[in-house]
Amino acid sequence: MSAVGSEVKVDTGAAIEEQLPQRSPRRKRLWIIVAAVVLLLVVVAAVVGGVVGSRHQHKTTTASNSSNPSSDSSPTSSSTSSSTPSSTPSSTSPNAAYSSSSIAVTGWWTSTSSYSIRLFYQGKDEHLRLIGYDSTDGMWSTVTTLTGPTLRLGSPIAACNYNSTLYFSSAVTSTNNFTQIDIFYVDKLGQIQEWEVLEQKVPTVQTSNINGTISSLGLKPAANSRLATYWPSLIFQDELNQLQETYYTTSNKWLQNPLNLPSQNHSALVEVAYSTSSARQGGGNFIYQGDDQKLLAEGRSSSTASLKADAPTVSIPAESPIGAFSVPRNSQANSPMNTYTLWQNSTGGIQITWMDDDNGWQTTSTPDSFGSPDKGTDIACLTPSAYSLTPLQPKYDMARCYYLVDGRIREVKYDGSNWSVIGNVPLG
Numbered sequence: 001m002s003a004v005g006s007e008v009k010v011d012t013g014a015a016i017e018e019q020l021p022q023r024s025p026r027r028k029r030l031w032i033i034v035a036a037v038v039l040l041l042v043v044v045a046a047v048v049g050g051v052v053g054s055r056h057q058h059k060t061t062t063a064s065n066s067s068n069p070s071s072d073s074s075p076t077s078s079s080t081s082s083s084t085p086s087s088t089p090s091s092t093s094p095n096a097a098y099s100s101s102s103i104a105v106t107g108w109w110t111s112t113s114s115y116s117i118r119l120f121y122q123g124k125d126e127h128l129r130l131i132g133y134d135s136t137d138g139m140w141s142t143v144t145t146l147t148g149p150t151l152r153l154g155s156p157i158a159a160c161n162y163n164s165t166l167y168f169s170s171a172v173t174s175t176n177n178f179t180q181i182d183i184f185y186v187d188k189l190g191q192i193q194e195w196e197v198l199e200q201k202v203p204t205v206q207t208s209n210i211n212g213t214i215s216s217l218g219l220k221p222a223a224n225s226r227l228a229t230y231w232p233s234l235i236f237q238d239e240l241n242q243l244q245e246t247y248y249t250t251s252n253k254w255l256q257n258p259l260n261l262p263s264q265n266h267s268a269l270v271e272v273a274y275s276t277s278s279a280r281q282g283g284g285n286f287i288y289q290g291d292d293q294k295l296l297a298e299g300r301s302s303s304t305a306s307l308k309a310d311a312p313t314v315s316i317p318a319e320s321p322i323g324a325f326s327v328p329r330n331s332q333a334n335s336p337m338n339t340y341t342l343w344q345n346s347t348g349g350i351q352i353t354w355m356d357d358d359n360g361w362q363t364t365s366t367p368d369s370f371g372s373p374d375k376g377t378d379i380a381c382l383t384p385s386a387y388s389l390t391p392l393q394p395k396y397d398m399a400r401c402y403y404l405v406d407g408r409i410r411e412v413k414y415d416g417s418n419w420s421v422i423g424n425v426p427l428g
């Protein structure tokens with residue numbers, strides 16, 4: 001197999017198509033027709049009101065300013081702060097998160113300087129919640145309850161997004177110009193389900209929701225498996241606790257392959273981009289806890305390249321939540337990624353293990369203001385989509401992580417030099 005880091009083609013779709021046994025031009029045309037029909041049905045359904053397009057562009061006047069958090073979204077940051085927000089009572093808002101809710105976050109660059117973030121969690125009523133942030137207005141939206149999907153209480157949640165016309169090389173039309181956000185979760189039967197939120201801004205603003213194609217496969221992860229995704233890949237642990245990957249091909253098929261990586265039962269799972277040039281070729285970096293409890297990163301430069309272990313050699317507590325994001329190191333087309341991993345140590349604090357140069361992994365502690373993630377929750381970090389019109393940028397604007405502290409979703413960020421707390425995401 002080709003070595004990781006060896007030359008990869010910078011071209012996009014074609015490389016992904018090459019490995020597909022199922023591909024033929026006819027199938028692709030069929031997929032486009034099917035997609036067009038489905039979209040038409042969704043639009044009709046949305047108009048009729050059956051499948052409600054849950055818009056969340058509308059901003060609430062009470063939403064706090066993320067870069068300037070209001071007093072109720074304490075703490076207000078800084079590495080010198082020694083505030084102990086643990087006395088804050090849990091939120092009683094109808095949109096408050098379930099106490100050990102999973103958190104998933106995804107986002108994309110809308111230009112080289114502006115971006116969108118979509119964050120998902122489970123409410124106390126078990127429903128999936130969505131809250132969005134757009135840098136152009138600098139505010140979180142109101143929370144939307146997505147009533148379509150039925151999640152198991154405590155379901156893992158994973159989210160990714162992509163420009164579907166870019167991924168499938170289909171034609172942009174006035175009704176087919178979406179950013180597609182895919183949310184994966186586990187239903188009450190213990191099966192992996194996929195919910196899709198399709199957001200179109202231009203030429204007309206439209207949002208539709210649709211059941212995803214993975215839903216009918218009946219994939220059963222281990223009872224306590226987590227989920228991670230970075231389009232077009234989804235990973236989970238099966239009932240034998242083997243790490244499995246399902247990979248969505250441009251010919252509209254989920255291909256499933258074991259990753260053959262020995263992992264801790266109930267390991268936290270993350271997928272981030274591996275390098276700029278590999279990000280649109282099925283490359284990826286899988287971050288998880290090995291069966292020796294060590295934090296591990298296994299990267300590949302394309303969907304067909306073999307995985308190469310990159311071990312930070314830190315042991316972390318069993319089943320510790322792990323969040324990670326990656327940012328291109330430079331603006332070159334084949335830039336490696338700087339990768340930052342947050343995990344919870346034995347005394348509950350968050351530590352950061354990262355690599356941003358050729359000198360390997362380093363680990364550091366975080367200020368007290370970071371707090372301790374609530375028991376059973378995730379740490380979710382944001383790596384923008386590679387399949388958006390504006391590709392990955394060597395910038396830290398979107399370098400953020402989220403986790404529950406006292407039932408509230410705390411947002412922290414890295415600016416390329418320093419870590420700080422932004423505040424709590426305003427769930428209303």
Ligand SMILES: *[C@@H]1O[C@H](CO)[C@@H](O)[C@H](O)[C@H]1NC(C)=O
Pocket residue numbers: 065066067068138139
């Ligand atoms: C958000 O905070 C920024 C920086 O503090 C400030 O410039 C901006 O006016 C604030 N926006 C709102 C809507 O409060």
Ligand SMILES: *[C@@H]1O[C@H](CO)[C@@H](O)[C@H](O)[C@H]1NC(C)=O
Pocket residue numbers: 163164165166172177178179201388389
């Ligand atoms: C998706 O990508 C295509 C290029 O393939 C571009 O024309 C279109 O504007 C993009 N759509 C969105 C929503 O960014």
Ligand SMILES: *[C@@H]1O[C@H](CO)[C@@H](O)[C@H](O)[C@H]1NC(C)=O
Pocket residue numbers: 172173174177201202203
């Ligand atoms: C598609 O959407 C993108 C992003 O919203 C926009 O820039 C572009 O003009 C749209 N293209 C068409 C053909 O409407």
Ligand SMILES: *[C@@H]1O[C@H](CO)[C@@H](O)[C@H](O)[C@H]1NC(C)=O
Pocket residue numbers: 148149150193211212215216217
């Ligand atoms: C999606 O489809 C699957 C079967 O294909 C079904 O089991 C599931 O309930 C559907 N989910 C929603 C939210 O409609």
Ligand SMILES: *[C@@H]1O[C@H](CO)[C@@H](O)[C@H](O)[C@H]1NC(C)=O
Pocket residue numbers: 239240241265
């Ligand atoms: C991990 O899970 C597998 C399958 O459920 C089980 O057989 C095994 O004993 C578990 N290992 C540990 C160390 O708990």
Ligand SMILES: *[C@@H]1O[C@H](CO)[C@@H](O)[C@H](O)[C@H]1NC(C)=O
Pocket residue numbers: 345346347348349350351364365366367
């Ligand atoms: C756990 O993490 C916190 C925050 O980074 C740090 O202050 C503390 O020393 C760590 N505890 C251990 C046992 O390493």
Ligand SMILES: *[C@@H]1O[C@H](CO)[C@@H](O)[C@H](O)[C@H]1NC(C)=O
Pocket residue numbers: 415417418
């Ligand atoms: C990071 O923090 C250090 C020390 O507090 C400060 O000197 C430096 O200016 C900060 N860097 C940025 C980019 O804010």
